[in-house]
Amino acid sequence: MEVQTRGQRIFKYVSMGFLLLVLIALYAPLLVMTSLSFTEDQTSTFPPTNLSMISYEKLLHPDRIELFTIAGEPITDYWGPLQLSLLLGVLTAVVATVLGLAAAIAFREQFRGRNSLFFVLLLGMIAPGIVVGLGIRLLATAIDLEPRWYTTGLLVHVGWTLPFSFVIFMVFLNRFDRQIEEAASMLGATALQVFRHVTLPILRPAVLASLLFGFTLSFDELQRSALALGQDISLPRALVSVTTIRVTPVVYSLGAIIAIASLALVLVYLIMFERDAKKLYVPAAAKDDE
Amino acid sequence: MTTTTTETGTRSPSLRGARGRKALPPLLAWPALIWISVSVIVPVAFVVTVGFWRLDGFELVHAWDPATYSEMLTDSTFWGIVWWTVRTWLTVLALILGIGIPAAYFIARHVRSLSMQTAILMLTVLPFWVSYVIRIITWIPMFGNKGVLNGALLKLGILDNPSSAFLYNSVAMTIALVSMYIVFIVGPVYFGLSRIDADTLAASRMSGASPWTTFWKVELPLAKPGVVAGSFFATVFLLGDFATEQIVGGATNPMLAGLSLRYAETLQWPMAAAVSAALLVIALVLIWLLSRVHDLRKEV
Incomplete structure (x- = not known):
């Protein structure tokens, strides 16, 4: 395996390209969405300008109509x-x-x-x-x-x-x-x-x-x-x-919160799983080795 | 075989197997079986039935009238949508396999440490846990008028004005679908590839096989269960998918699921049911085709 032929190298770099493609397709849209949640601009312009937390405020307080100052901006209570x-x-x-x-x-x-x-x-x-x-x-x-x-x-x-x-x-x-x-x-x-x-x-x-x-x-x-x-x-x-109707930064801020909460939930599960696996399965395996 | 400890309490091991097979499934299985019957089997059978019913004004009338089915089957638009559904399935499946298998191959063969392999694999699976409607929506700022793609093409001087041609069409829909369902492929294929031991690969290499031949003749066949399992889930999800088309596909070019939903939303229940029945048949045929490649029941 140490001596790589040309064919192996081509194989390696081509498959690496595909892996990068997968990771970009999975994460770039999520990151772009999250970045656009920090702006008031309604046009989904990337990169975002006029950074602010206002869409999170709107998300938390859909009843505070004075926050929704942009013409035609839909107010949705999520x-x-x-x-x-x-x-x-x-x-x-x-x-x-x-x-x-x-x-x-x-x-x-x-x-x-x-x-x-x-x-x-x-x-x-x-x-x-x-x-x-x-x-x-x-x-x-x-x-x-x-x-x-x-x-x-x-x-x-x-x-x-x-x-x-x-x-x-x-x-x-x-x-x-x-x-x-x-x-x-x-x-x-x-x-x-x-x-x-x-x-x-x-x-x-x-x-x-x-x-x-x-x-x-x-x-x-x-x-x-x-x-x-x-x-x-x-x-x-x-x-x-x-x-x-229209996708606004408020949608993006909700999306960002849900994405982060979901990922956190899975990570907590993985940590608990890891701990359980150590507690329950490792001692038995160690015994087998004796 | 063994008998339950839970049911019979203490039963000496020597008695095991003496009773043979039980006639009925154990009591504990019944709630689940009944729930699945009521929530899946009966509704699906009912859909096929309602396809024969008639609509009298807004009232559904019981009948055995094949009119709705024959109207559907003689409509060329319907067959266009059937072909569109199957074509989308083929395109998306080809893309997720074509991209996902090499990606899994790289993780299994070229990432050195096992913990690094696990970490990258987790990265490829994690987005499955993020709400799928939100993940579809994320493609709007990617392809929109002022989105990432337009911004990049303007910067590079390829475009002079932002183009609205990237969003709300079938290409955008296909890309969104691929990003959605590729999570089903990388993991299972990786597990298939990582179980192949180094000796097998060395044997293939020493017999003079090129990496390409080894991959095609040795590794891919051994990873087949993973390929089929991933394709199975992608197929099931994809065939029921209407939201991707609605959100980034332009909402003018529905697949069968979207067509059925549109009939239902306009209260044309018999036609909605007939289209759903057609979707069911197509789903069964495609799943049968996948099971011809590899029978997943062998894995359970």
Whole structure:
């Protein structure tokens, strides 16, 4: 590997170019957007001039009309949609995690039709979002159920994220040594105690991953929400409808805050995962070495 | 196989397997199965059904009337949109694979330390966690009239006046889609490539294979599960995507998802349902094609 031929060098630099392209395509737009959130200029001019924090102020105080001095600038209150999306995200994450964990534990057994039912549980991630959203909307109308975020909304959001939770738990349980559970039950622990004190603590990283996936997928969900939420406006829906009027620095400041908050959330998860991995898996591995 | 400890409490290991397969899935699986049935299977089946219903004024009337489907299938605009959807899928998939695979290759083969590899890989995956509507919006200041691209071209003297030709068209839409869905490719392909051991590569090199041949004949086939898994997710997300077209694509050239939504928003429910049913068929065909390349069920 040390002696590189010309072909290898070409390969190396070309593939490096592609990696740079990926990183630029992923991060340049986010950085440009963030830089434009620090200006009052409504025309999305890059590089930004007249730097100020006013769009953040407008975002925090949509009721203070005197801040919106630019002709034709749309005033949008994002707090309602944001609260709705946060609430729906948390609820979705919790329900999907509980159902996904229960199903994954059940799928450790063999039973008739196991493979087909496994596939059935994955359907939620395969069905195109728009079809599911339209279907639930039509169903709700047919049975006189009002489509709201806490009825049809929660239903399809969990249907969407549950397969992810299920797969996460399946992957973790595949590596799970069941003798640990057997040992606990032979020592007299009840089924519930085994779950509470043995299975669950070991699955903690999976639970956190499942909650993180459930929350983020629901928080960003648009394809199903477009029709499934009825009159309720989630944050992605509010953002889409705002872009049909005019994209202002207030949108960019909201985008920047959400981007930074999301990345922080993932980083916190990774740090916790790392800590759990050290605590739970390293001692066992060290023992094997003896 | 093993029986549950959770269900039966203490059961001596010697009894294991004696009971054989159970007839019904364990109780714990039922809530999830029921939830998926109610929230996914029934609605999707219902969409196909409503495609046969009739609209009487604003009232949906139960019927088995193939009129909506036949109207859709004989409409050349519809077939144009089908082709446009498939073409966008092909273009985006070709681009994310064409860019994502070499990028993953570089991380796996040319970044020396494992921690550095992990760090770069994290960078390529992290944007998945940022709201996708916001990531679409970020392309407006990139391509807009006074955006980054125009600014750069003006500075370089290539343009004399800012051009509005870069935003609100299918090229802008394609670029935004590529940046959105490339996050699904780099990670899985990297994992495939990094599992190939050095001896395999050395063997290929010593038999006189060029880097290109080694990549094409040895590494890519071994990374195939990752390629297919990433393509699968990109396909599923892409086919349901209407927002990218609305926000940066000009909102005049919808794909099937956008078409169905537009019919729904104008309360033409049977046509919305028929178009959605068509989208479902296309999704199933494309996923089937991907599974012909590699059956992902082998991986679970």
